[in-house]
Amino acid sequence: MGIALAAVAMLALLFPLVEAPTIGWRPWMWPMVLASLPLAWVFFRWQIRQEARGAPQLLPMRLVRSGPFLSGGVLNAVLFSAVPSYFFVIAMYLQAGYGLSALESGLTTAPFPVGVLAASATTSWFGSRWLRFRVAAGGLLFGVGFLGQAWAIHGMGDQIDWLRMAPWFLAGGFGLGNAVSPLFQVALAAADRHDSGSASGAVQAMRQIGIAFGVAIMGGLFFAILGGAETGDHAAYRNAMFGAIAYAGLAAAVIALAPVFAPIRLESED
Template sequence: MTELSSADAPATVNKWAAVAVLLLANFMNLIDITIVNVAMPSMQSELSAAPNLIEWIVAGYTFSFALLLLPAGRMGDLFGRRRLFMAGIVIFTLASLVCGLSPGIGTLVGARVVQGMGAAIMTPQTLALVPALFAPAQRGAAFGLFALTAGLASVTGPILGGLLINADILGLTWRPIFLVNIPVGILAFIGALALVPRGEGNRKLGIDTVGIVLAGLAMLAVLVPLVEAPSIGWRSWMWPMVVAAPFLGWGFVRWQAFQEKRKLPQLLPLRLARSDRFLKGGALNAALFSAVPSYFFTIALYLQSGFGLSPLQSGLTTTPFPVGVLVASFVTGWFGSRWVRWRVLGGGLLLGAGFAGQAWAVWHMGAQISWLQMAPWFLIGGFGMGNTVSPLYQLALSAAEADDTGSAAGAVQAIRQIGIAFGVAIMGGIFFAALGGAQHGDHAAYRIAMLSAIGYACAVAAVLVITALLTRMTLPDD
């Protein structure tokens, strides 16, 4: 038996209540990524951890999360997406408890790896369940809410992290940033049990063990240099990984072709890889996410190190961005499945205008940060992102057949994760190269560094616009 179809879902479940549960779990994962960065200094001080071990609090999570996205998506197709979603919530929540109670850095890093595994198991199911809940014309609104969740998490994480650490609840310093996941995880689990549609999956699809290994090795070969090089510098052992990455990727594709020819299980069905809609939606989604999270990473450095803002003040400064995404979620819901190409074009133009406006605001910034100068451009950029993410998700997932939705969702998010890693490495590299050896509080140096980094973000927006102008983007119902 396959998952519940969108035609059946309205009669059996409250669709929007089910989506609220998916968004709650997705938000719990996304905010955990951003909130940890704020707590790193407190963790290092309390645990007396070496810098190379502290970095693994983030790196361990990143690697386990990225490596399991694709196989976890396929497991949802096989064993049922609600079942995998709930299993992911349980693993993530229990790992959060261990993180919050960790007596030392080793336990914390290990728990973060397991936490990343739980996040990877539940995350592809959140997107894959949308087609099971909604008819094509209604999916735009749901995907728009996922964009809103991402925008809110990027801003809320630093704010909530700063508040929790400053409050020092019961003398626990940084530990509440993990413990707060426990009631949220319990609520999400109960909500999934009551509201998310049941489905048994299709176990006839089978498990592609060799494909899982090849895909994992290829992801590692790409991500390890990208994630580690900014922290520890480029090392000689990274070169073999860079050289091996394309060969491993080629080997994975050839293996999938071999499996397809023999009519055996495939981790990523090649009918997806051959689809123009899937490739275009996935690649542009990765490009978009290579710019936006990286932009928030660099703007936080600009505001906090360059101008002395606290994490809370920095987060509040960027709040108009998720407000723009929120407004866009209503607009993109009205569009439904119509005019995908023009929505990507318009969203790319607005996103580019937001980045360009930020460059103007940064260039004219004096000795104090002016919220009024920056706020309109954050709002415009957020509105542009909100109008771009939804059609790109729709485009990519429209290529998947019912039994392949989890695999497609996992692949799109794995590609997106690579895009984020590329963006942080490239945009962060540009920022620090332009900054040179400048000291904290050197307004002029941080201004030049921020302007240099924004150049990459503007280039990504241009790619979105040019691709939408020169290529065809239509959904099956168009």
């Protein structure tokens, strides 16, 4: 029952958000999004009932009541709301705005995953130390990457300058890699070994919801500013990218400031 309720609630929310950037907001989408709220409420009431009966729960309520788990999960959603959505709009900018092929577009953004890979070395060395500092520093560097992209795009001429964009993709990827690991650690450390599977699945679900929101919001901003611009209109695509970067920068600021306001710590530190 819990699986069915969670699946229906997530479908009602995610399907319109995923489809809206492609086909636009249709009248039937709003009732689906609104219906996701009472469906989520019914799901949580069912979980509470299962907890009271001592029955298995899809998402253990003790995790929901854990500040570190919620902080890690929600911030994961915020962080990833700015990643796939950005690569969606930057691909539009490079391919429709400047006529690059899919391969050329992919190679232009390749420094970003290189930065994420480089961050894996630092995260393995840090282990579970300095979580708050790493989240703040990672979020700050993530934001610097987007600001640098705005600077690179602002000064772009009639041809894409790969070297002008590459350092900022690298910085953004390195920031993402350094922020996501401690956030995931915080969320999973709040669960005991019996709940580890549920906790991991819940964080992944929050991440997918964040991605869907990001694609809808950033894609909506991009296409709203782009309007009816023709393919190859550099100025129009540049302005549309600025709108998308504004959302990405906001998400990065939330991550960078999170350690000040959110309980980003391991349960053992309480």
